[in-house]
Amino acid sequence: MSSTSALTRPTPELIERFAAIVGPRHALTDAEATLPYRTEWRDRFPGATPLVLRPESTAEVAAILALANEARCAIVPQSGNTGLVGGQVPDQSDTEIVLSLDRMTRIRDVDAEGYTMTAEAGAILADVQAAAEEAGRLFPLSLGAEGSCRIGGNISSNAGGTAVLAYGNTRDLVLGLEVVLADGRIWEGLTGLRKDNTGYDLKQLFIGGEGTLGVVTAAVLKLYPRPRGQAVAFAAVESPAAALSLFTEARARAGHDLTGFELMPRIGLQMVLDHLPGTRDPLAETSPWYVLIEIASGHSDEAAAATLEDVLGTAFEAGTVIDAAIAQSIADRKAFWHLRHGMSEAQKPEGGSIKHDVSVPVARVPEFLDEAIAAVAAMVPGCRPVPFGHLGDGNIHFNVSQPLGADKAAFLARWEEMNGLVHGIVASYRGSISAEHGIGRLKRDLLPGVKGPVAMDMMRAIKAAFDPNGILNPGKML
Amino acid sequence: MSSTSALTRPTPELIERFAAIVGPRHALTDAEATLPYRTEWRDRFPGATPLVLRPESTAEVAAILALANEARCAIVPQSGNTGLVGGQVPDQSDTEIVLSLDRMTRIRDVDAEGYTMTAEAGAILADVQAAAEEAGRLFPLSLGAEGSCRIGGNISSNAGGTAVLAYGNTRDLVLGLEVVLADGRIWEGLTGLRKDNTGYDLKQLFIGGEGTLGVVTAAVLKLYPRPRGQAVAFAAVESPAAALSLFTEARARAGHDLTGFELMPRIGLQMVLDHLPGTRDPLAETSPWYVLIEIASGHSDEAAAATLEDVLGTAFEAGTVIDAAIAQSIADRKAFWHLRHGMSEAQKPEGGSIKHDVSVPVARVPEFLDEAIAAVAAMVPGCRPVPFGHLGDGNIHFNVSQPLGADKAAFLARWEEMNGLVHGIVASYRGSISAEHGIGRLKRDLLPGVKGPVAMDMMRAIKAAFDPNGILNPGKML
Numbered sequence: 025m026s027s028t029s030a031l032t033r034p035t036p037e038l039i040e041r042f043a044a045i046v047g048p049r050h051a052l053t054d055a056e057a058t059l060p061y062r063t064e065w066r067d068r069f070p071g072a073t074p075l076v077l078r079p080e081s082t083a084e085v086a087a088i089l090a091l092a093n094e095a096r097c098a099i100v101p102q103s104g105n106t107g108l109v110g111g112q113v114p115d116q117s118d119t120e121i122v123l124s125l126d127r128m129t130r131i132r133d134v135d136a137e138g139y140t141m142t143a144e145a146g147a148i149l150a151d152v153q154a155a156a157e158e159a160g161r162l163f164p165l166s167l168g169a170e171g172s173c174r175i176g177g178n179i180s181s182n183a184g185g186t187a188v189l190a191y192g193n194t195r196d197l198v199l200g201l202e203v204v205l206a207d208g209r210i211w212e213g214l215t216g217l218r219k220d221n222t223g224y225d226l227k228q229l230f231i232g233g234e235g236t237l238g239v240v241t242a243a244v245l246k247l248y249p250r251p252r253g254q255a256v257a258f259a260a261v262e263s264p265a266a267a268l269s270l271f272t273e274a275r276a277r278a279g280h281d282l283t284g285f286e287l288m289p290r291i292g293l294q295m296v297l298d299h300l301p302g303t304r305d306p307l308a309e310t311s312p313w314y315v316l317i318e319i320a321s322g323h324s325d326e327a328a329a330a331t332l333e334d335v336l337g338t339a340f341e342a343g344t345v346i347d348a349a350i351a352q353s354i355a356d357r358k359a360f361w362h363l364r365h366g367m368s369e370a371q372k373p374e375g376g377s378i379k380h381d382v383s384v385p386v387a388r389v390p391e392f393l394d395e396a397i398a399a400v401a402a403m404v405p406g407c408r409p410v411p412f413g414h415l416g417d418g419n420i421h422f423n424v425s426q427p428l429g430a431d432k433a434a435f436l437a438r439w440e441e442m443n444g445l446v447h448g449i450v451a452s453y454r455g456s457i458s459a460e461h462g463i464g465r466l467k468r469d470l471l472p473g474v475k476g477p478v479a480m481d482m483m484r485a486i487k488a489a490f491d492p493n494g495i496l497n498p499g500k501m502l
Numbered sequence: 503m504s505s506t507s508a509l510t511r512p513t514p515e516l517i518e519r520f521a522a523i524v525g526p527r528h529a530l531t532d533a534e535a536t537l538p539y540r541t542e543w544r545d546r547f548p549g550a551t552p553l554v555l556r557p558e559s560t561a562e563v564a565a566i567l568a569l570a571n572e573a574r575c576a577i578v579p580q581s582g583n584t585g586l587v588g589g590q591v592p593d594q595s596d597t598e599i600v601l602s603l604d605r606m607t608r609i610r611d612v613d614a615e616g617y618t619m620t621a622e623a624g625a626i627l628a629d630v631q632a633a634a635e636e637a638g639r640l641f642p643l644s645l646g647a648e649g650s651c652r653i654g655g656n657i658s659s660n661a662g663g664t665a666v667l668a669y670g671n672t673r674d675l676v677l678g679l680e681v682v683l684a685d686g687r688i689w690e691g692l693t694g695l696r697k698d699n700t701g702y703d704l705k706q707l708f709i710g711g712e713g714t715l716g717v718v719t720a721a722v723l724k725l726y727p728r729p730r731g732q733a734v735a736f737a738a739v740e741s742p743a744a745a746l747s748l749f750t751e752a753r754a755r756a757g758h759d760l761t762g763f764e765l766m767p768r769i770g771l772q773m774v775l776d777h778l779p780g781t782r783d784p785l786a787e788t789s790p791w792y793v794l795i796e797i798a799s800g801h802s803d804e805a806a807a808a809t810l811e812d813v814l815g816t817a818f819e820a821g822t823v824i825d826a827a828i829a830q831s832i833a834d835r836k837a838f839w840h841l842r843h844g845m846s847e848a849q850k851p852e853g854g855s856i857k858h859d860v861s862v863p864v865a866r867v868p869e870f871l872d873e874a875i876a877a878v879a880a881m882v883p884g885c886r887p888v889p890f891g892h893l894g895d896g897n898i899h900f901n902v903s904q905p906l907g908a909d910k911a912a913f914l915a916r917w918e919e920m921n922g923l924v925h926g927i928v929a930s931y932r933g934s935i936s937a938e939h940g941i942g943r944l945k946r947d948l949l950p951g952v953k954g955p956v957a958m959d960m961m962r963a964i965k966a967a968f969d970p971n972g973i974l975n976p977g978k979m980l
Contacts, residue, residue: 137750137865138896182699190758193697196674211956218895219671219861220934221660221710222941223953223979224961228706232699249754272615276727279800280668280758322757322809331800383697387615417696418616456698463700475701478689482968483702489963501701 031098031495033119038095039075042121045087050127052076061102061122062114069110069465072118073100080127082202082210082241088123089239089495090208098498099123101235103145103174107181108381109464111234111500120498125176128241131155139247140199140216145176145240152245161247164191168365176240182232184460186364189416190283190320191248193460194231200244201227206237206491216244229486234462235497237490251283251320255328256357257336259348260311264390264415267315269344271386271416274317274335281331284318285416286364287389292410295370295425296363303363306349306356315415316364318357367412371425374408376432378442380422382450383459389418396449400424403445404438419459422446447474463501471501509576509973511597516573517553520599523565528605530554539580539600540592547588547943550596551578558605560680560688560719566601567717567973568686576976577601579713581623581652585659586859587942589712589978598976603654606719612637617725618677618694623654623718630723639725642669646843654718660710662938664842667894668761668798669726671938672709678722679705684715684969694722707964712940713975715968729761729798733806734835735814737826738789742868742893745793747822749864749894752795752813759809762796763894764842765867770888773848773903774841781841784827784834793893794842796835845890849903852886854910856920858900860928861937867896874927878902881923882916897937900924925952941979949979 034042043051052058053075062071079085092099098120102112114120125146132142136159143152149170156163165178167185177183179201183194191197200215213227230238261267267287274282290312297303317335321328332350339345351357371377384392397409406427413421424442426435447457451474463471472480480502487494487502512520521529530536531553540549557563570577576598580590592598606624613619614637621630627648634641643656645663655661657679661672669675678693691705708716739745745765752760768790775781795813799806810828817823829835849855862870875887884905891899902920904913925935929952941949950958958980965972965980 135863135865137746138863139753140863182703184697184699188697192674195703196670205956205960209956211960212954213957215932215934216863217861217932217934217937218864219662219666219892219897219937221662221936221938222934222945223710223949223957224715224964225660225673225706225710226957226960228703232701232703237702249757251757268615275617277800279727279729279798281800320757322755322759323812334801383695385613385616385618385694386696387613414697419697454693454695456693456695456700458699459695459697460699467700471701476690478683478687479691479701479704482683482689482704485967486702486964489967490960 031096031119031498034074034095034097034121038097041091042075042077042088045084046077046079050078061105061124064105064107064110064113066108069113071114072116073114073120073122074118076122076124078124078127082204085123085204085239085241086208086210089204089206092121092495093207093493096493097121097495099495100497101125101180101239103177104148104169104172106169106173107177107464108461109466111181111462111464111497112177115499123239125174125241132242134159135216136161138216141245141247142214142242143175143245144242145174147175149173149175149178156247160250162250163245163247165194165197168368175243179231179240179243180233180235181462184417184419186284186286186414188414189285190280195228197246198227198231198243199246201230201240202242203230203238203240206493206496214242214244232462234464234501236487236501237496249322252323253321253325253328254357255319255325255332256351256360257317257332257348258306258360259315259317259336260307260346261313261315261344262346263313264393266344267313267415268387268390270315270339273338277335278319278331281320283320284316286316286413287415288314288316288364288367288412289410291408292367292412293363295374295410296366299370299373300366303366306360307347309347311346316360367410371410371423374425375430376426376435378424378436378439380443380446381459381461382422382446382455382457383417383419384450384453384455386416386418388453389415389420392449392453392455393420396422396446399445399449400442403442404435406430465500468499468501508971509574509597509976512552512573512575512599516575519569520553520555520566523562524555524557528556539583539602542583542585542588542591544586547591549592550594551592551598551600552596554600554602556602556605560682563601563682563717563719564686564688567682567684570599570973571685571971574971575599575973577973578975579603579658579717581655582626582647582650584647584651585655585942586939587944589659589940589942589975590655593977601717603652603719609633610720613694614639616694619723619725620692620720621653621723622720623652625653627651627653627656634725635728638728640728641723641725643672643675646846653721657709657718657721658711658713659940662897664762664764664892666892667763668758673706675724676705676709676721677724679708679718680720681708681716681718684971684974692720692722710940712942712979714965714979715974727800730801731799731803731806732835733797733803733810734829734838735795735810735826736784736838737793737795737814738785738824739791739793739822740824741791742871744822745791745893746865746868748793748817751816755813756797756809759798761798762794764794764891765893766792766794766842766845766890767888769886770845770890771841773852773888774844777848777851778844781844784838785825787825789824794838849888849901853904853908854913856902856914856917858921858924859937859939860900860924860933860935861895861897862928862931862933864894864896866931867893867898870927870931870933871898874900874924877923877927878920881920882913884908943978946977946979
């Protein structure tokens with residue numbers, strides 16, 4: 025499946041035909057010009073490409089795919105190029121064409137009354153958020169890369185982020201799609217309907233499909249009312265088990281209004297305080313674990329604060345929470361969130377970090393953490409686990425920093441071994457080895473093991489049905 | 503596609519082999535015994551069948567499908583047999599085997615802390631709700647047939663209901679599935695994870711797949727906190743446009759806590775008052791249109807009531823609401839909802855009713871209603887449109903009662919003509935001709951026209967990939 029064996033490197037003549045579709049200015053062949061499209065920011069997947077195409081319309085995308093399908097050329101769809109699993113960059117064969125959506129950035133329509141927006145795949149997430157805000161609405165998807173990631177990539181990777189608890193993953197925020205299929209036909213599925221039971225829900229295959237089944241060119245997105253109030257607390261807890269109790273209490277009291285619940289270990293906070301300028305510890309005493317809680321209200325900040333105080337008050341009495349700082353201003357709220365969002369970046373100066381993006385059933389996160397922390401400590405004595413993330417979704421970024429003073433390369437050389445260890449534990453909890461980042465190239469070899477033969481057969485059958493020549497993002501996912 | 507031409511009526515010998523799988527007691531061949539499985543409550547799709555099989559386990563379902571696939575026998579999966587489009591009953595050829603899930607009723611697991619439940623396909627929706635309630639949780643799916651419909655059918659038809667506004671359709675309430683494929687293989691996809699980006703989201707094809715791609719045997723369902731408070735109002739409004747303004751206001755103020763928003767016309771309320779015993783008008787004066795608003799709270803009834811009063815107060819001042827009754831007790835709330843739920847039943851004594859289950863973008867519901875009401879009145883002078891439903895989802899049950907004193911049969915003879923008229927208007931709003939009931943047999947011929955050739959090709963390719971012999975629910979949907 026999706027093997028590149030039958031695919032060909034585009035000839036100069038073919039490159040000219042592709043270039044004619046988008047205009048020569050938007051067909052890049054020069055190694056320097058293609059560099060930002062064939063490498064990604066972590067530099068883990070350096071690629072080569074004979075051609076980067078930057079279409080400006082769905083019709084151009086369609087013409088590109090029709091030609092690529094006819095000529096059997098591999099196409100790598102790319103939007104913001106911020107993915108973490110190498111799904112959006114070409115391989116090193118120097119045969120794969122990059123199809124960048126970065127010129128298709130239009131917000132086609134905002135329907136405030138209908139709570140929908142239609143955006144093209146290349147629209148930057150922050151611009152989508154801003155267009156919603158301008159219309160008095162909320163587009164809740166929010167993640168670290170929001171200033172540069174693009175909505176087409178968010179959709180193709182079913183991005184998660186920090187608002188999943190209340191609003192769901194990207195999948196839950198998409199009402200309709202426009203997709204160019206492998207043979208160049210356009211599927212115009214741009215419906216804004218809340219309910220539509222007419223046949224299979226085709227859009228679901230492209231959401232999280234990592235560009236292997238079609239190229240998403242536009243989407244109808246769900247908007248929400250903007251909360252009129254918000255309250256944020258940074259709370260110290262003894263353990264992940266205490267954090268889970270606090271989550272259960274917060275969920276029961278705030279319901280849908282619980283919009284954020286993030287777990288952080290002391291070591292992660294310490295790294296942020298050590299390495300990110302302008303940060304400070306919101307609490308006087310140190311604590312082994314912390315939780316960031318965000319609560320929204322349709323009424324006012326006061327109402328959100330009342331709910332938050334209700335939750336924290338109960339938790340104090342129960343001994344679940346040791347101490348807590350409540351944000352007194354918007355600046356405070358941002359500062360608390362900055363501590364959380366800085367957790368990944370702050371690990372870099374500490375040397376090598378072996379990463380896992382895993383999820384387990386929410387109620388089993390504490391057990392999982394105990395077991396996984398003990399296991400990596402036994403494997404690499406002195407290593408420093410920095411597990412943090414979306415406790416309310418069961419999604420933990422289980423990052424492990426190298427031992428102090430250890431050799432970075434030697435530590436990172438054990439990446440796969442440690443992944444194997446942690447993923448084995450994840451499997452015993454019936455968890456996921458890729459909670460939000462996808463499979464791409466990074467975890468492709470692991471997929472058959474975690475899905476099993478029946479699911480793999482179904483996926484391969486879908487791939488074969490949608491892209492019989494295997495031109496779409498070969499070597500990714502399947 | 504999915505033609506029955508290559509399928510065969512099971513021979514007596516084959517019937518014996520099928521019967522051996524489930525045991526002779528659970529293999530029904532007698533016409534009287536099979537009657538409840540081959541007809542449905544509206545009596546629109548009387549069918550014939552040589553065999554009804556009632557397996558008690560997933561393994562038995564797998565054995566049935568393996569044999570059916572080998573022998574090329576058509577299988578009609580059925581759970582509660584409450585569907586409205588004939589998707590769950592055999593045709594009149596007397597060749598199709600009914601596979602009933604009505605013995606697979608176990609709630610396998612309730613995980614209160616993880617907010618999930620695992621239920622078998624034959625569990626009655628009301629029992630699923632009750633099991634959640636027993637664990638202090640809410641399973642929000644709620645619809646008229648909840649006392650007899652079964653969760654497998656709810657999933658296969660992506661049921662909607664009255665809680666979609668806050669909690670989504672059935673699709674949004676399913677985390678994982680166990681499915682038996684056409685060849686008898688079992689896909690064990692019973693994950694309870696909130697986040698899992700490992701490959702295509704296969705479950706989405708079976709949700710709303712109407713049993714044409716596989717037989718759902720069990721599901722992991724999402725649970726929610728039980729609201730600690732609730733408030734319900736029955737409000738009089740001048741027009742659908744006023745109702746839409748009220749909805750916008752309510753949504754902005756209550757956000758996720760707005761759990762119900764239902765539109766009803768005076769004529770519908772009058773029919774309920776005339777025909778359903780024990781009902782009474784909550785308001786002193788009559789009004790052309792009514793809205794039922796339900797608001798939840800994570801705190802208390804008082805908090806929900808405060809939000810509701812806030813919404814209604816603003817609406818009174820703006821002149822959007824003419825009058826409103828607020829439920830003072832649980833009995834009041836039930837009585838208000840009974841008026842809404844009785845709307846379909848109360849139309850029966852009024853003679854023939856031509857039905858449409860349509861949706862349009864929420865913001866365009868008022869325009870659509872104006873246009874559709876005028877159109878059917880022009881087509882059948884004196885006919886009585888009774889459009890009601892889930893305004894907040896854009897989903898209107900556009901039912902049209904016959905003119906007073908007209909001939910029922912003559913009126914009903916115009917069913918397809920009127921459907922064509924209304925669906926044409928729906929199309930001009932980019933709406934759906936089946937918002938929540940599905941396609942089944944009733945709307946099969948309409949599907950190509952509303953989906954277009956590209957979507958139809960994708961659906962047929964999926965069907966061919968999943969069920970190459972076309973044994974699963976032939977003649978339904980595709």
